[in-house]
Amino acid sequence: MSGHSKWATIKRQKGANDAKRGALFTKLGNQLAIAARGGIDPAHNSALALAIEKAKAANMPTANIERSIQRAADKSAAQLEQAMYEGYGPGGVAVLVEVATDNKNRTLPEVRTAFSKSGGSMAEPGSVAFQFSRKGIIRLKGTGDGVELQAIEAGAEDVFEEPETGETVVHTAPNELAKVRDALKKQGAEVVDAELSHEPNNTMEISDPETARKIIRLMDTLEDLDDVTATHTNFELADSLNL
DSSP states (O other), X not given: OOSOOSHHHHHHXXXXXXXXXXXXXXXXXXXXXXXXXXXXXXXXXXXXXXXXXXXHHTTOOHHHHHHHHHHTTOTTSOOOEEEEEEEEOGGGOEEEEEEEESXXXXXXXXXXXXXXXXXXXXXXXXXXXXXXXXXXXXXXXXXXXXXXXXXXXXTOSEEEEETTTTEEEEEEOGGGHHHHHHHHHXXXXXXXXXXXXXXXXXXXXXXXXXXXXXXXXXXXXHHTSTTXXXXXXXXXXXXXXXX
């Protein structure tokens, strides 16, 4: 199987947990600080513009957004490093974990523990990442031929409908993300989210309920780590599975 991984869909269906809002703002702040390294003016830095949009959509206070952006220019602030860890979860599913951290000696053991406690294991750099491709991902409200046509006219590489969320997922080349997003907005499409992601080249269907629960537990544990900014995996839940 190939195409669009449904891990993002599962996360959206689970919904936002207000109790974790502080952790969410920490993650968004790290993403803003990293993006701001390419320039603090969002008009000339599309990555920062996307990060700001995402932060605003999560109701992150403007003061927090501005403080996170200025962190990139503050030489006295602890500097963040980006890293990507690779591993395998229960059932052999592939997992990528993106982090932004000021202390890898803290973050790496946290990620390793999350894998080991959930029946998974970390892998050597490059041994998992080749199973994924970097893509721009745009989520549009609504489904149907009209939305799909808008996406194709805007320059989409692939289009997937998600009846579960009532959304259409658009894939773009990484360097075309902002361009396609802006074209869709001009057409009147309602853009729910736009970000860069790692999409699996092939997906693995999971039909065993216990394995599925273990995988989701692993992904939830990784997502809960403050330094983790994004997770990617190649599993699909079988249609017959009822968790």
